[in-house]
Amino acid sequence: MLIFYALLLFMIIAALIAVETKNLLGAVICVGAIGFGGALMFLFLRAPDIAITQIVVEVLSLIILIRATIARHVTPVSGDREFVGAVVSVAIVLTLFVAGVKVLDALPPFGDPIFVRTPGAASQTYLEQGLRQTGAANIVSSVILDYRAYDTLGEATVLFTSILGAAAILRGKSRKLVKESDA
Amino acid sequence: MLYAMCFALFMLGLYCAVVKKNMVKIVLGIVIMEYAVNLFLILLGFRTDAVAPIVDRQFLETGADGMTVTGAFLRQAVDPLPQALVLTSIVISLGTLALMISVCIRIYGKYGTFDITEIRRLKG
Amino acid sequence: MKGMTVIVKTVAGWAKMLVFLFGVYIILFGHLTPGGGFAGGVILAASYVLLLLAFGRRFVEEDLPLALDSKLDCLGALAFALIAVWPLIWGGGFFVNFLLKHLPESALNLVSAGTIPLSNIAIGLKVGASLFLVIFLLSVFSDDHGTKTRATGRIADPKE
Structure with missing residues (x-):
């Protein structure tokens, strides 16, 4: 501990x-x-x-x-800053802090997860039936690729899209550089 | 108490992302928030004196059809569901980090600075 | 990026095979031991990033061209989608583990988990190829930008 x-x-x-x-x-x-x-x-x-x-x-x-x-x-960041922006950011941080402190009371004690006390919880079923229903000894693997594989498909899509976005941003610049060096 | 410390880590990341004016600092704040949230989800599923949710030979019921796990495994294993969700989230965070950093590099190439107030002033 | 000294190159040449093999092991045994497609794919990408850092960009570009890398990325995504829709043809549901009932009934085997190892391979291919692609593009971009600013000196001066 x-x-x-x-x-x-x-x-x-x-x-x-x-x-x-x-x-x-x-x-x-x-x-x-x-x-x-x-x-x-x-x-x-x-x-x-x-x-x-x-x-x-x-x-x-x-x-x-x-x-x-x-x-x-490293660019030295100048000290001046708009008054409204500073107030708004401090207000956002304080609001989230107060809300989070309220939530801390409702959490279960550490070392006593929620699925133990919930009858018929999904995690209990995964632990009991995971090996029989999917054949995978690694229960985490059986969850991400069999029980919740739809989630993993969405994850692969998100990864594909973000890499595509990064490639598009970087590649446009490179092409412009090549064109300018030719001219 | 552990939850509160995890929340403090999250608040540090949020403070960094909202208040700082350097773009790379904002990205670092978002990365710190991701760590805190992943850690919190794993902390929620932990049991005292636990084992990892991986069936070993010692957790197989002898004499049955070879596919039945013992009661000791069910009493000791940690929650596998948050682990599965966090596993995908970590790899996504690497993809989004690459996207954010490429946006930062592109902005640096255009304006020559990472300072967001400077960039806003130069826009008009 | 020209690459590093001969000591780094020699050690990287030996280490790259071990790292690559470890990634393949993590992917193939993902349903029995800790690991899986995500971790193994990132390790595969890391082995090529090691080559990129030690030997420079040209060497890696000959070894694994960018076009082939994008094709591998798309192949991984396509294989995962194909595994998802294949049971629909035979009257099952989306993402049903259709291979499981054709396999021998024994736990803790390499082929005991139906479609899970196949999905692991597809995910590992996809994650490794795409992550290596983005790091390669980032390295190319940094080089171009550096030479550009040094050559003209104008782009880094946005005050005017």
């Missing part, structure tokens, strides 16, 4: 540094620290699938973020 508090404290400290530091590369590396702390946390929370995925995704996203920031000089 203590390891969870230690890891979450580490993640919060890294997030504080990432939010407040002036150095963009340092902020990116602190976000990487949060991600690897989260991967360790998933491992201790008995979710090895997510731990593996989180580690490899973290490596690739660090590469993407570092490539975006490393060659560009």
